[in-house]
Amino acid sequence: MSGKKRSLCPECGKHASGNFCHHCGSTLGGKFCNQCGSETSGEGKFCNQCGAPVKGASSPSAGAGAGAGGGGARGGGASRQAGGAETGPPNNMPWWFAGAAMFGLILVVGWNMVQPAGPAVPAGGGVPAGGVDPNGPGTTDISQMSPREAANRLFDRVMMAAESGDSVGAQGFLPMAIQAYEMAQPLDMDGLYHLSLLRRTGAQLESALATAQQMLEGEPNHILGLSAAAEASVQLGLMDEAAVYFQQIMDNIDSEIARPLPEYQAHMNTFESVRAAATAFLAGR
DSSP: OTTSOOEEOTTTOOEEOSSBOTTTOOBOOSOBOTTTOOBOOSSOSBOTTTOOBOOSOOOHHHHHHHHHHHHHHHHHHHHHHHHHHHHSSOOOHHHHHHHHHHHHHHHHHHHHHHSOSSOOOOTTOSSOTTSOOTTSOTTOOGGGSOHHHHHHHHHHHHHHHHHTTOHHHHHHHHHHHHHHHHHTOSOOHHHHHHHHHHHHHTTOHHHHHHHHHHHHHHOTTOHHHHHHHHHHHHHHTOHHHHHHHHHHHHHHHHHHHTSOOHHHHHTGGGHHHHHHHHHHHHHTO
16 A cells, blocks of 8 residues: 555545545546556556556546446436336226226115115015015115025015016116026025016026926925916917916915915915916916
8 A cells, every 4th residue: 555656636635546536536637557556657558666557547537427427327227227117017006996996886886776665565564575675774785695685685676666667677677686596596496486587577488487397396386386387388388388387276276375385475465366367377278
């Protein structure tokens, strides 16, 4: 260190050697050996003190250029960082808010759709055809309903709309109601009866008949299954098959409705109309 030439930095005034001040980074001017720090001649290629090769000039202009180059390199790094920020992962927050808003909208619309429009108690009193009392708690959250409960609520809406002559409303709820029962599989007899009625309302007659026949596989004299099968057969033009179903109704309706089946209790007000339809059809044969 003692053999190296040290000079004062023109910027900070501290002792420094080499081409740049190691305190503040300012150029020291002139041309210095990078090995021993001795000042060299402007034309020499080797240091006349230690013989090391002289690497480049260190004049104020060159130093300034080097400083600018260093700044440019740093600027380039900053630019690359900025570029990295621009080309990095996109900001997903707007999409997240949009998705959350859409999910909330779906819940609101779905809840409004399954809310009962008003009392739907049958003429004979008791629980409505869907098995869900709309006069129950009005604050039920749709997200807390089971698939079957939601299906029953939609069934009630379709039937109420159809009975009031609101074909637009009935057709609007119909696809959702059918899908709800399909998602609530396996269905009991009451659920199968509802699904058969919904499919017949939507003119899915073959599916309606197949669903009714599914009810009759285990209960061949089940009045609701026979009624659904008979009505679907009539609409399909299968009059002979319909006659068989209607005759079974007449032969078994009195003994059947005496059975304490939950689906019979829920649809007790329909049995007289079922009997009347069977009587009229058979009389016209």
